[in-house]
Amino acid sequence: MIAKIIPIKRLPRNFSSFDYTVAENIEDSLKVGQLVEIPFRSKNIFGVVFSIEKSDNEKLKDIKTIINETPIFTKKQLEMYIILAEIYLVSPTTFLKMALLPLQKRKLGKIELKNIEKIETKEIKNSYFFYQSKQEHKKLFKEITANTLIIVPEVRHIEELKKMLPKKQQEKVATWYSEMSDKEKFETWLNIKNEEKNIVIGTRNSIFLPFNNLTKIILDYEHDENLKSWDSTPKFHTKDILKFLQKLYSCEILFASFSPSFEKYYEITKSKLDYQGEINKEKLLFPEKKKNLPSLVNLSNNNFIQNKSVFSLDLEDQIKNTEKDIFIYINRRGFATTTICHNCGYIARDPDSNMPLIYEKSTNKLYSPYSKYSQKFNPFCPKCKSELLKNYGYGTELIEQEVYKILNTKNTHQVLKLDKDSVQELKPQNKPKIIIGTNAAFKSINWEDTELIIFLDIDRQLAIPEYLSLENVWHTIQEVEYYRQNSSQFYIQTANPEHTVFKSLGEKDRIYRTDLNNRKNLALFPYQYIVKYYCGTDTSLKSKEITEQTVRNINQALTKLEKSAIVLGPYEMQPKYFRRQYWWGFALKISDKNPLSLIRQLNQYIPGNFKIDPNPVSLLSP
Structure with missing residues (x-):
């Protein structure tokens, strides 16, 4: 037997998994989604089983050992991480690392993972909750149920929201953010995975945790640009990832804010979102002002x-x-x-x-x-x-x-x-x-x-x-x-x-x-989905030439795929010199109903030294 293993190691984007032979003594117990130990180059590292095939190859290396009998990921979760990696031009390992607990071999052998039953969810709906005061904000969490993920833009919001929950529910809350220590992350991850804590309040990376069940996701302060990973790779927007999670878990999504994003305002007025409140055709969303104006x-x-x-x-x-x-x-x-x-x-x-x-x-x-x-x-x-x-x-x-x-x-x-x-x-x-x-x-x-x-x-x-x-x-x-x-x-x-x-x-x-x-007239988001590609080299001329050739390749690909998109550029980024490189880029305006699917197809024509920024906060900066 051969197993495809995704190594938990930083790799170039075109390396997603490697083949390993399965020794006879672990054939019956090996499952998709398990954490295993594998030889990789001169070291032993961790990996996740992506698939198992009934074929042999004597030249391949053997899987060393199964770390835990209970799979950490489902097949569908792993497939989602693979798709996301292809969209964001990174290795699947990038997303697996965000989803995993700290990998400490001494501790991993002792952990117990429960087999949690999958809950069947009913209808899927997306809605919006607008609030103007803390009293109104509290109503959002009045009837909070188990298996809920609450995503916030910054760590400072976590404690603020936790205090708004009913006291009985506060005991069931786990919090997740990047600044936690490895010890805190290890314990919290196990509590979430075993559903000992079934309400999670976290920043944007909590969206990648391997939940067994999710019945509801609340995206609070949904207007905030910190819900976008604009300062690190992969440059994902939480709202884009939510679409994949909803498909995976069949869960309800509730957007909330005291200042709706222009995108969500558009969706409410076009009846693409259920609005929890009355919409007046003259005043639309916003009731009379309660405070003195600035x-x-x-x-x-x-x-x-x-x-x-x-x-x-x-x-x-x-x-x-x-x-x-x-x-x-x-x-x-x-x-x-x-x-x-x-x-x-x-x-x-x-x-x-x-x-x-x-x-x-x-x-x-x-x-x-x-x-x-x-x-x-x-x-x-x-x-x-x-x-x-x-x-x-x-x-x-x-x-x-x-x-x-x-x-x-x-x-x-x-x-x-x-x-x-x-x-x-x-x-x-x-x-x-x-x-x-x-x-x-x-x-x-x-x-x-x-x-x-x-x-x-x-x-x-x-x-x-x-x-x-x-x-x-x-x-x-x-x-x-x-x-x-x-x-x-x-x-x-x-x-x-x-x-x-x-x-x-x-x-x-x-x-x-x-x-x-104005955005409608200029074919900008939310009327057209925008994705930015950019490239940095040691000279401006080299970056320009590579970008020009890539734009030609993309235009040819659009013709081949029988798809349309408006190409902006190529153009010099601002600042043009950043992190010791000269930057050029281009952007696409996409009207396709599933823009991320088209981006995934087009990425096959993007060279390895390019970066991608779907749904960008800036068109000009690298």
């Missing part, structure tokens, strides 16, 4: 221009006089974001990526966030030699300095700068905080004590040339709206108060209708 501070106002500060005079007074916590949001690091010569227009740029360098006052250096390049700041322009090189724009570092100026000698607040580069420790002090931060700061805010919220530099975020920019800004504003207290003050500084985002604050349906109409 106040807009117009940057073109004369008082602001004369003040020569990043804050208006009114906001400076608010900062001085606020006795409780303050949150100042600026989604940009550093002191200044652009260095420009007033005389000749020269802009200091990273020589590799061509992106503007950021000025950091504490080191008096210009640096690139995309490469390791940095240089000392010199006020003399390298192009025209004039002493008119000035820093413009602002980041968290400059705002921190401005806040200290406003407070002057008043030592009333603890000032903290929280961004990706520098997360200062929130030391307990007997005074309120002023938190200056990017999106990384949200998890550190005590909303109950936060009296003043200020958004700076929103206009720059809205000007980012990505089709999701507007939606991302909208959800950030709505997150503050959801968490902040009724008594708090929320200010947004803008030079464009007539922008759709701000006009929609009191009429939320407007932004959805407007942006979806």
